[in-house]
Amino acid sequence: MSVLVYTENWDGKFKKVSFELISYASKVAEMLNTDVAALSIGNVANDELQKLGGYGASKILSVENDNAKVFDAQNYTGIIAQVAEKIGAKVIIIANNNTGKAVAPRLSVKLKAALGASVSKLPLSVSPFTIYKRSFSGSAFSDVELKTDIKIITLAQNSFELIETANNATIEKVDINVDAPKTEVIDVQKQTGKLLLTDAEIVVSGGRGMKSPDNWGPLVELAEVLGGATACSRPVSDEGWRSHEEHTGQTGKIIAPNLYIAVGISGATQHIAGVSGSKYIVAINNDKSAPIFEVAQYGIVGDAQKILPQLVEAAKQVKGK
Amino acid sequence: MKILVCISNVPDTTTKVKFTDGDTKLDTAGIQWVINPWDELSLTRALEIKDDASSGVKSVTVAHVGPVTAEPTIRKALAIGADSAIRVNAEPSDAYFVAAQLAEVVKQEQFDIIMCGIESSDYNGSMVGSMLAEMLNIPSISAVSNLKVENEKPIVTREIDGGKEVVSTSTPFVAIVQKGIAKEPRIAAMRGIMMARSKPIKLYEPVAVDALTSYKKFELPEARPACKFVDAENAKDLIALLQSETKLI
Ligand SMILES: Cc1cc2nc3c(=O)[nH]c(=O)nc-3n(C[C@H](O)[C@H](O)[C@H](O)COP(=O)(O)OP(=O)(O)OC[C@H]3O[C@@H](n4cnc5c(N)ncnc54)[C@H](O)[C@@H]3O)c2cc1C
Numbered sequence: 001m002s003v004l005v006y007t008e009n010w011d012g013k014f015k016k017v018s019f020e021l022i023s024y025a026s027k028v029a030e031m032l033n034t035d036v037a038a039l040s041i042g043n044v045a046n047d048e049l050q051k052l053g054g055y056g057a058s059k060i061l062s063v064e065n066d067n068a069k070v071f072d073a074q075n076y077t078g079i080i081a082q083v084a085e086k087i088g089a090k091v092i093i094i095a096n097n098n099t100g101k102a103v104a105p106r107l108s109v110k111l112k113a114a115l116g117a118s119v120s121k122l123p124l125s126v127s128p129f130t131i132y133k134r135s136f137s138g139s140a141f142s143d144v145e146l147k148t149d150i151k152i153i154t155l156a157q158n159s160f161e162l163i164e165t166a167n168n169a170t171i172e173k174v175d176i177n178v179d180a181p182k183t184e185v186i187d188v189q190k191q192t193g194k195l196l197l198t199d200a201e202i203v204v205s206g207g208r209g210m211k212s213p214d215n216w217g218p219l220v221e222l223a224e225v226l227g228g229a230t231a232c233s234r235p236v237s238d239e240g241w242r243s244h245e246e247h248t249g250q251t252g253k254i255i256a257p258n259l260y261i262a263v264g265i266s267g268a269t270q271h272i273a274g275v276s277g278s279k280y281i282v283a284i285n286n287d288k289s290a291p292i293f294e295v296a297q298y299g300i301v302g303d304a305q306k307i308l309p310q311l312v313e314a315a316k317q318v319k320g321k
Numbered sequence: 322m323k324i325l326v327c328i329s330n331v332p333d334t335t336t337k338v339k340f341t342d343g344d345t346k347l348d349t350a351g352i353q354w355v356i357n358p359w360d361e362l363s364l365t366r367a368l369e370i371k372d373d374a375s376s377g378v379k380s381v382t383v384a385h386v387g388p389v390t391a392e393p394t395i396r397k398a399l400a401i402g403a404d405s406a407i408r409v410n411a412e413p414s415d416a417y418f419v420a421a422q423l424a425e426v427v428k429q430e431q432f433d434i435i436m437c438g439i440e441s442s443d444y445n446g447s448m449v450g451s452m453l454a455e456m457l458n459i460p461s462i463s464a465v466s467n468l469k470v471e472n473e474k475p476i477v478t479r480e481i482d483g484g485k486e487v488v489s490t491s492t493p494f495v496a497i498v499q500k501g502i503a504k505e506p507r508i509a510a511m512r513g514i515m516m517a518r519s520k521p522i523k524l525y526e527p528v529a530v531d532a533l534t535s536y537k538k539f540e541l542p543e544a545r546p547a548c549k550f551v552d553a554e555n556a557k558d559l560i561a562l563l564q565s566e567t568k569l570i
Contacts, residue, residue, distance in 0.1 A: 073451065073463060098463060098464045102461065104448075105420075105447070108448070108533070109417070114534045115416075115417075115446075115534070116534070117448060118445055118446075133445075135444055135445055135539065136442070136444075136445070137334070137442050139336075139337070139541070140541055140542070141541075142537075143540075144535065145534060145537055147532075147535060182460040182490060182491045182494075183462060183491075184488065185487070185488050186487050187487035188481075188487075189485050190485075192483065196482055198482070201569070202569065202570075226570060247500065250358070250442060251359070251500055258567070259569045269335050270335070273334075273442075280563075280567050293548045294548075295545055297546055297549065298549050298551065298562065299548045300551050301550065301553060306553070315560050318560055318561075318564055319570075
């Protein structure tokens with residue numbers, strides 16, 4: 001018995017989310033009195049694999065196979081299931097990102113294992129196994145019992161602190177039969193090197209109150225100075241003022257940065273659904289009765305175009321830029 | 322070629338949810354039920370594909386697992402333009418249960434493309450579509466932001482971290498769709514509403530499946546502390562405040 005974590009890699013590298021998963025898994029393993037094994041699929045160098053040991057994985061299993069070079073949900077499910085069976089995993093932990101959402105439900109069927117998705121805390125208890133998850137798009141939370149012998153959890157990004165440990169992990173290459181995938185990637189368009197909105201710890205976001213696509217300069221600058229990413233409300237991306245990648249909310253990206261600065265955003269339920277996991281919300285809005293102030297811890301009532309340049313200047317001073 | 326769009330019946334997205342029975346059940350009093358936003362967009366895209374004769378798609382069916390009270394939502398889907406509907410007559414107990422019911426429907430009726438929303442706005446599981454695919458042992462493509470069908474050959478665009486991938490697949494397959502799949506949901510016109518009345522809703526009785534999970538208790542999020550305001554004239558002070566209190570800057 002052990003806790004198995006699937007740690008995705010991005011061009012052979014792990015990210016903070018990978019280490020969050022391992023840190024979380026280590027705590028779950030403690031509750032169950034067992035250890036953590038991490039599974040990596042694809043070509044990752046040994047020194048990179050070893051990093052997973054620094055957060056509590058005692059065994060690192062690496063599967064390299066030509067049929068697993070590109071992501072196919074059915075194939076990856078098969079690989080994770082075989083490894084889980086091999087090591088007798090009782091709890092499987094996966095990120096609640098695109099990959100996790102594509103794989104975890106398939107794995108749930110394959111292993112007949114109950115799935116708790118979008119979990120943001122440690123299990124409330126391990127017997128019965130009860131998890132705490134987001135529901136109703138963030139307007140509620142629920143305690144859910146996972147009733148099967150094997151359990152799967154997908155962990156919401158940025159919801160668990162990194163915990164470093166002594167690194168005693170062993171690396172093992174695992175040979176697994178993988179069929180040729182039934183899906184084929186025929187084209188990829190990808191920006192590399194850009195901070196992803198879902199990975200950013202600080203996000204500066206603009207709404208219709210920004211008035212025009214031409215006014216975005218100081219907002220983008222503020223994000224840059226703070227080392228953050230930019231986002232926007234749905235009407236802003238619908239109007240084509242900003243790229244769809246930035247659309248945040250119930251029907252766009254769901255993010256949980258440490259700091260979310262909402263500028264000229266009214267705070268509609270559907271928008272808040274995408275950002276309510278943020279640790280701190282700051283609102284800048286010229287209407288003091290805007291609902292965004294009900295969820296914000298810090299606010300300024302005033303004109304965004306006057307306020308943003310002042311914030312940029314102050315941030316530059318603080319950051320020594 | 323036949324498309325199936327799986328639809329979920331959810332509280333209107335502006336609903337302030339409340340719970341009853343010692344916070345174990347959703348209080349449905351006063352709730353307006355709507356088609357889950359992503360499912361409405363899936364249906365819109367499915368109809369656009371069918372409208373284009375070169376796609377080879379001949380029919381669009383919607384399927385819902387739920388009690389008779391969900392029929393207005395199903396009728397709405399028919400009014401928007403679905404050719405027919407299927408309802409599995411059961412109280413949906415969890416995603417696994419729902420997927421198992423839909424799997425049975427697909428086995429009986431044989432669809433080529435099955436579309437599901439990336440999540441339902443109530444229980445936020447993001448599960449049904451992928452579970453269904455695994456039960457049927459067919460491919461699934463997740464985070465789909467565009468679907469084209471040319472001469473019965475589907476071409477799918479999916480979102481990946483920092484970009485997009487164009488993917489081809491064998492059929493049948495499940496497309497789990499998200500933002501981008503259609504611009505605006507199609508609205509039912511008067512003619513559609515009239516026609517929907519005579520369109521068939523085929524009834525299936527549920528297959529016996531045990532749910533794998535059970536919801537024990539709901540709670541509302543903790544109230545956030547009251548907002549601290551900084552004067553617009555001294556906007557700069559906000560940065561100092563964030564620096565000293567949140568330690569994030
Ligand atoms: C099914 C469904 C799903 C949806 N999903 C999403 C979603 O995912 N994400 C999303 O964002 N929305 C979503 N919406 C839309 C949502 O309901 C709101 O319409 C939207 O969030 C409003 O965007 P906004 O705050 O930018 O604009 P508005 O609501 O127009 O707010 C603009 C704000 O800017 C303020 N303002 C104006 N001028 C200034 C100024 N000079 N300086 C400072 N402030 C100023 C105003 O006081 C106002 O509060 C969805 C709606 C539906 C029905």
